[in-house]
Amino acid sequence: MDKKEILSKFSTDPERYYKVKLFENEGFMRKSCTTCKRFYWTIDENRVNCPDHSDDTYSFIGNPPTKKRFDYTQAWKEVESFFQKNGHTSVSRYPVVCRWRDDLYFTIASIVDFQRVMGSKVVFEFPANPLVVPQTSLRFKDLENVGVTGRHFSSFCMIGQHSIPNSQGYWKDECVNLDYRLVTEQFGVDKKEIVFVEDVWEGGGSFGSSLEFFVKGLELGNAVFTEFQGDLTNYRTLDQQIIDMGAGLERFAWITMGTPTAYDCCFGPITSNLIEQTGIDTNSELLVRYFTEIAKNFERFNDLSEVRKNAIKSAGLSNEQMDKIITPLEGIYLIIDHIRTLIFAISDGALPSNVGGGYNLRMMLRRIISTMDRLSLKFDINDMIDAQIDYLNDTYPELEETREDVKTIITIEADRYENSKFRMQKIVSKLNQKPTVDDLIRLYESDGVTPDYLKEMKVISDIPSTFYSKLSELHQSKKQKEQDQLSLEGLPETELLYYEDDPKEFDAKVLKSFDQYVVLDKTSFYPRGGGQEPDHGTIGGFDVVDVSKHGNIVLHELKGSTIKEGDVVSCVVDSKRRDDITKNHTSTHILNSSSRSVLGSWVWQHSAFKEEDHARLDITHHSALTDDEIVKIEDLANSVVDKNMSVTIENFDRGDAEQKYGFKIYQGGIVPVKSVRIVSIEDFDIEACGGTHVKKTGEIKLVKITRTKRIQDGVVRIEFVSGDTALDYAKQHNVDLARKSAELKDKAKLKEKRQEQKQELRERLPILVENITACKIGTNNVDEIIVDITEPGKPNFCSTMNDQYDEFFHISLGENLIEKDPWMVYCGVFEDGDKIRAIIYSGEQVGKDKKAGDIAKTVSEVLGGAGGGTQRFAQGGGKDKSKKNNAIEKAKTMVLGV
Ligand SMILES: [Zn+2]
Numbered sequence: 001m002d003k004k005e006i007l008s009k010f011s012t013d014p015e016r017y018y019k020v021k022l023f024e025n026e027g028f029m030r031k032s033c034t035t036c037k038r039f040y041w042t043i044d045e046n047r048v049n050c051p052d053h054s055d056d057t058y059s060f061i062g063n064p065p066t067k068k069r070f071d072y073t074q075a076w077k078e079v080e081s082f083f084q085k086n087g088h089t090s091v092s093r094y095p096v097v098c099r100w101r102d103d104l105y106f107t108i109a110s111i112v113d114f115q116r117v118m119g120s121k122v123v124f125e126f127p128a129n130p131l132v133v134p135q136t137s138l139r140f141k142d143l144e145n146v147g148v149t150g151r152h153f154s155s156f157c158m159i160g161q162h163s164i165p166n167s168q169g170y171w172k173d174e175c176v177n178l179d180y181r182l183v184t185e186q187f188g189v190d191k192k193e194i195v196f197v198e199d200v201w202e203g204g205g206s207f208g209s210s211l212e213f214f215v216k217g218l219e220l221g222n223a224v225f226t227e228f229q230g231d232l233t234n235y236r237t238l239d240q241q242i243i244d245m246g247a248g249l250e251r252f253a254w255i256t257m258g259t260p261t262a263y264d265c266c267f268g269p270i271t272s273n274l275i276e277q278t279g280i281d282t283n284s285e286l287l288v289r290y291f292t293e294i295a296k297n298f299e300r301f302n303d304l305s306e307v308r309k310n311a312i313k314s315a316g317l318s319n320e321q322m323d324k325i326i327t328p329l330e331g332i333y334l335i336i337d338h339i340r341t342l343i344f345a346i347s348d349g350a351l352p353s354n355v356g357g358g359y360n361l362r363m364m365l366r367r368i369i370s371t372m373d374r375l376s377l378k379f380d381i382n383d384m385i386d387a388q389i390d391y392l393n394d395t396y397p398e399l400e401e402t403r404e405d406v407k408t409i410i411t412i413e414a415d416r417y418e419n420s421k422f423r424m425q426k427i428v429s430k431l432n433q434k435p436t437v438d439d440l441i442r443l444y445e446s447d448g449v450t451p452d453y454l455k456e457m458k459v460i461s462d463i464p465s466t467f468y469s470k471l472s473e474l475h476q477s478k479k480q481k482e483q484d485q486l487s488l489e490g491l492p493e494t495e496l497l498y499y500e501d502d503p504k505e506f507d508a509k510v511l512k513s514f515d516q517y518v519v520l521d522k523t524s525f526y527p528r529g530g531g532q533e534p535d536h537g538t539i540g541g542f543d544v545v546d547v548s549k550h551g552n553i554v555l556h557e558l559k560g561s562t563i564k565e566g567d568v569v570s571c572v573v574d575s576k577r578r579d580d581i582t583k584n585h586t587s588t589h590i591l592n593s594s595s596r597s598v599l600g601s602w603v604w605q606h607s608a609f610k611e612e613d614h615a616r617l618d619i620t621h622h623s624a625l626t627d628d629e630i631v632k633i634e635d636l637a638n639s640v641v642d643k644n645m646s647v648t649i650e651n652f653d654r655g656d657a658e659q660k661y662g663f664k665i666y667q668g669g670i671v672p673v674k675s676v677r678i679v680s681i682e683d684f685d686i687e688a689c690g691g692t693h694v695k696k697t698g699e700i701k702l703v704k705i706t707r708t709k710r711i712q713d714g715v716v717r718i719e720f721v722s723g724d725t726a727l728d729y730a731k732q733h734n735v736d737l738a739r740k741s742a743e744l745k746d747k748a749k750l751k752e753k754r755q756e757q758k759q760e761l762r763e764r765l766p767i768l769v770e771n772i773t774a775c776k777i778g779t780n781n782v783d784e785i786i787v788d789i790t791e792p793g794k795p796n797f798c799s800t801m802n803d804q805y806d807e808f809f810h811i812s813l814g815e816n817l818i819e820k821d822p823w824m825v826y827c828g829v830f831e832d833g834d835k836i837r838a839i840i841y842s843g844e845q846v847g848k849d850k851k852a853g854d855i856a857k858t859v860s861e862v863l864g865g866a867g868g869g870t871q872r873f874a875q876g877g878g879k880d881k882s883k884k885n886n887a888i889e890k891a892k893t894m895v896l897g898v
């Protein structure tokens with residue numbers, strides 16, 4: 001269905017679709033824009049154009065239409081108190097990480113809070129009616145506009161006003177009346193200034209009319225009435241009509257402040273502090289002129305750089321003013337916007353990474369750093385985080401809890417980026433032409449090179465406007481799961497005995513039998529689900545090899561089944577297998593909470609797998625685990641086991657469970673049913689889970705982590721065992737450990753012994769040298785060192801191949817001997833592993849004729865190897881251990897000539 005078609009149809013019958021009581025009571029006129037023909041409602045007789053095409057568009061910049069001034073947090077207080085006065089419940093924001101929807105990473109609008117997907121249908125669950133919520137919403141598709149246009153944010157507070165028309169809630173008349181009074185009474189805008197523009201909304205098979213409301217050309221909000229389903233030729237009123245009024249809190253603040261941009265009034269004192277730090281000479285008249293031009297003409301051009309060029313010209317800015325004022329301001333705006341988004345996302349458990357929604361977060365942090373580098377801004381990121389959380393404290397006090405965690409993650413991620421810069425430089429230096437948008441996407445996806453970095457390196461001058469929208473399309477929504485193909489139509493729901501008395505032996509009636517599959521009227525066999533592997537056992541004597549759930553029907557796969565439909569069969573569940581899997585499942589919950597408490601609030605279950613003899617838990621974490629962290633996690637988990645805590649299971653209405661425990665219950669993913677099963681390990685861990693669990697943690701006996709591994713960016717796998725498997729593992733592990741430590745001890749002893757020997761030799765060496773040089777003519781033996789002394793002025797020879805002497809000794813002795821006796825040649829031969837080595841020293845006098853290098857060469861040849869060196873020192877060796885003696889004899893002959 002085309003929006004235009006719906007609009008043209010609805011516009012032909014404004015009485016039915018658009019005219020609300022307020023318009024009649026206050027004398028609103030319906031007009032058509034002379035420029036674009038759109039229909040709008042106003043009490044201003046002189047108005048001839050819609051808000052987009054009026055002369056007063058964006059004239060509130062520098063000249064706000066209200067007497068009161070409200071910044072971001074004050075604006076929310078005004079909105080909240082107005083709606084509370086008028087019978088609304090104020091609900092706290094929902095997480096920005098959209099854990100309750102499979103098709104969204106991030107919460108993109110306030111209405112998403114209350115949408116739950118059941119099969120292919122979206123249902124609405126409201127915790128109160130009517131209600132108002134300050135929902136932080138993340139949108140990444142126009143990142144290139146952030147900081148530049150004055151009104152685009154990567155995250156903003158959507159004021160959600162929601163109502164279901166019934167005895168408590170209201171419909172169009174009251175909705176528009178409230179919005180009108182909010183703007184005029186609470187914010188003090190003149191009645192003549194508010195304009196309602198006719199529009200429509202369409203999505204997910206339903207559609208309805210909507211009224212956008214504007215003041216001075218700024219769209220403050222859009223009241224959407226989700227009213228019909230079907231198509232234009234045939235539609236009917238929805239059973240569950242919904243009012244979805246979304247308004248930008250940033251804009252409410254901006255309209256009352258009239259600052260050059262919305263960034264100037266939505267981050268508290270942070271913006272002006274940063275501007276002061278950089279010493280930009282902000283001239284407010286100039287800024288008003290420039291940003292009014294930007295705001296007014298933003299829609300007119302396709303390209304942002306054209307919008308800028310036009311504004312520079314119209315506002316009469318010099319190049320110098322652009323470079324010294326506007327460009328650094330844009331950078332500051334971008335930085336504070338992106339930091340605020342990162343704070344919300346990381347606080348709610350998202351991590352920057354190269355997969356899924358983490359992409360956008362990594363991109364934003366890299367933009368912050370690149371922008372600071374490009375503009376030589378020296379802001380302290382941690383200070384900016386502190387300042388933001390301090391400022392947001394009034395509206396979002398929960399951010400306080402994760403203040404330090406946000407800093408930790410951002411520091412790690414910033415370091416990672418710094419470390420990758422060298423690699424990026426290399427990649428960039430190889431680019432030989434201007435990259436296309438697809439090149440940019442590839443450069444970012446495969447090499448982590450952001451376009452901001454390319455801008456910083458002056459490879460590109462502007463980031464193409466389609467880059468972020470393309471990237472965000474690629475990573476915005478998760479893949480839908482494949483639909484079940486099996487046809488089990490017409491069968492009644494299987495009665496799930498494992499959620500009741502859980503008998504391990506029971507009789508059941510066969511409702512369907514085909515191929516090797518059977519469907520029973522009831523079963524105690526737990527089907528594969530939530531990472532828990534299926535039960536085994538027998539049905540009618542046949543082995544059960546697999547169990548799976550299809551909708552509400554449990555399907556058993558048997559080995560060689562001949563069971564007939566209508567039979568009553570006796571069933572036996574393998575209870576040992578089930579017990580072991582159950583212990584592993586409860587252990588998964590314990591380890592998950594243990595990891596979070598040891599590592600940080602960003603830890604969520606990424607996925608899990610529970611088999612009989614092993615299990616694994618994948619958690620979101622930024623780095624590989626250290627040994628110390630592993631020990632701490634395991635210790636904490638085992639302390640929970642030792643405390644023998646009670647595990648309780650209760651069914652809740654989903655909305656009630658979310659309100660009571662928060663979204664941390666969705667560790668195992670979304671729960672597509674109205675009623676959720678909450679598994680609590682006292683107050684240590686509370687999760688929504690359909691699996692089987694022990695009654696007391698003591699049953700688990702022991703949890704042992706067997707291995708951990710970083711399996712992808714931002715995800716760490718913890719492999720573990722529990723119960724008897726863990727006890728066996730620990731026993732084996734202790735044996736291994738004992739063996740290893742014995743080996744280590746032996747090694748250490750050996751090393752120590754060598755060390756002692758060395759020390760002893762070191763002490764003996766001077767005495768040895770003295771004893772050797774004191775030797776008389778002839779052959780002497782000094783501690784197994786053979787010393788041949790000839791007449792004075794003739795060569796002497798000294799050698800040893802005794803095992804107690806090592807390389808260090810030979811070198812020390814040789815050095816010392818030739819120092820004392822310039823006629824001495826020393827030859828030390830020793831074993832080194834499977835080789836024989838020789839060390840030769842030749843004294844200053846004897847060396848003239850008998851060079852150490854020559855001797856080493858000859859000796860090595862005898863030993864079957866090669867060697868060489870200088871006149872004074874040489875070494876060599878070979879492999880033939882039987883030739884040690886011959887080698888020394890040969891050397892002696894060379895020296896003494898005998
Ligand atoms: Zn118009």
Ligand SMILES: [Zn+2]
Binds near residue numbers: 690
């Ligand atoms: Zn579970």
